[in-house]
Amino acid sequence: MSINPPSNRLWWKEPIHGIELAWIIIAFLWGVFMFFFMIAWHFIGDQNLSTETYRVNPDKFVEQVEEFANEYQVLDASGAPMDIAGTLLVRPPVGGDVYILGRLWEWWPALELKKDQSYRFHLSSADWQHGFSLQPVNINISVHPGYEHILTLTPTQTGDFGIVCNEFCGIGHHTMTGIIRVVE
């Protein structure tokens, strides 16, 4: 009984039963497989979260994002800056650097990207932690103030994609959104 001392005082000398042994071997091999599959995906897969990260002063990062937005903002025929639902629209050059700022409570600015082109994304926060959640693609990345996270992202679909926040960031958390528009 599991609630009594082992009836055989030398329990560690009992042989292991075949059923148990077989299951232990299966479980072990499966674990080894899963371990190596993670490593293998770095070679065979196209979805491996970049680990390139720099410490950054949040105010400095905000300045960089504003500079980036100024430079590549989209102007309409009359020369006025365009927006999506009031958020400045920015069209960065293909292959170039792209900044997204998380702050209370928006993802800024709105971006227009080209399908199948890769961009170097810079992600960080001006204030609290936020959760970058690209929908309906479902790519979810944590964003920390003071850390600039850099990843290369290649959109493979066209359309309007939402960014919601999935790290609790105070009372306006559920109003924090952003947008990435992908065109041909």
Next chain:
Amino acid sequence: MTTIDHGTVGYTGPQVRYRTCPFTGRRIERSAELLIRANAVAAVVFLAVGGFFGLMVALTRWPAVQLLPAEWFYLVLTGHGANVLLFWIIFFEIAVLYFASAVILGSRLATPRFAWLAFVLMIAGAVMANYAVLKGDSTVMFTSYPPMMAEHWFYLSLIVFAVGALIGVFVFFGTLVVAKDEQTYDGSVPLVTFGAITAAIIAVFTLAAGAIILIPTWLWSLGFISSIDTLMYKLVWWGMGHSSQQINVAAHISIWYAIAAMVVGAKPLSEKVSRFAFLMYILFLQLASAHHMLAEPGMSSSWKIINTSYMMYLAVMASMIHGLTVPGAIEAAQRRNGFTRGMFEWLTKAPWGNPAFSGMFMSLVMFGFIGGITGVILGTEQLNVLMHNTIYVPGHFHGTVVAGTTLAFMAMTYIVVPLIFQRDIIWPKLAKLQPYLFGIGAGGISLFMMGAGTLGVPRRHWDISLTDAAIPYEFAPGAYLMMGLNGMAAILAATGGLLFVVLIVASVLAGPKLDGPGAKLAFPLHDGGAQAVSEYGSEPHFKLPGTIMLVSIFFFTFVLYYFVNWKYLSDLWLFN
């Protein structure tokens, strides 16, 4: 049989009183009994509070209902996490530790005064935390990630609670020493006690990590420290937050073995394998916090891979071993009990009307299939990005800590009340029903939250219709359906939870007394209570076709679901 002996063996201090349990023949010491009672009652009270909060949260997340206003939602969610995950679970675990040492070994409890001190500190911490949260300036979620800051009382309350719990753990270790010294048992400690020892060792690591992170955070909230690094905080905080889940696992698996022993007379298939599996939890959990860092900047891939797989997934392997040996022990015992026909007579003729057994078996199945498999998926380096911080994550851990741990603890309570409170379960018909209500509800909330999470629904979020957001986004209609079904399952789970609390409180206060001669249990234990069915632990062969079938289904499901997720991942935008 029911006489009370005064300090018979060994230590003969004035206050040490033992009685002999008429149902199990065990010696039960008075202060151990009182402390188990006190901790179990506190646990149930905090479950009631936290479960109520859980229902409020679920009804708010049901888009068609959206019960609470936003401020209240986040406040109540903070309270839900703290009350159920910390207070209900840890109070109950302290009761389990005292049970697994003093009661199972037939010993007195070491230093009952310190055990009472532990209890008082834990109560003080828990009450203070609730006060801080309800006051409204500590709505930071129970994880309290900086730089968002709670009121300093909030951090202090958790520190006080943790110190209390740590003292309780040391009382447990002390009791082991006393039992050994006074030779209250013969040979090695029973398997259940061994499992409790692993839980307690992990608890020491865990509480140490908690102190390392909460004390500076508290000082920061008081203004003595200027800033807390957000990444470092997460890493160390989860050293407590995740490792404590390993305490839960070790505790509820010990309970599976204990209930299987007491209700059907099960005996471990082999002591060596089961103990080795418990030991693996201690050896391979140190950096379990890593799988909370997979979607964070700044950690290297090799660090993530090594630490999330706990080196080759050896802790997962340990759980898979228990997943075979627990049903295997039950099958072997039931076959000895005469249920030998076909593959599954042992299971179909099992005591499904006994809430201890039904709760335990559902806990076993749901912990494995819902909590376990999804945990491995979430903890895989690349796959994590698919559902990090979506409501899939609460879905996963309601499979582990609600359908698994909580249900197992409830099942155990149906044994603790008659044996320790000496009161029988009042209203057995309702008690029969309770594990099914709660179990199905808990399984439901887990699955529906995971369903919503795969559709991108964020966790800790008041309004997925995003009405007040500048830039609109529409979640798929399926997401709304899932959150609605989640609300309905939550009502079922809450009904089961309420029924549990009412049944236990009523039984403790007014259940039929069991200390008279000839008393009978509404849910009888296995014949003779303490007698093993017979030998099979060391027999050369036994047949377990039913268990082999169950673990094969499990393994097939696991492998299939694992690859389905890689397929999803490969369809995402490309990133590296």
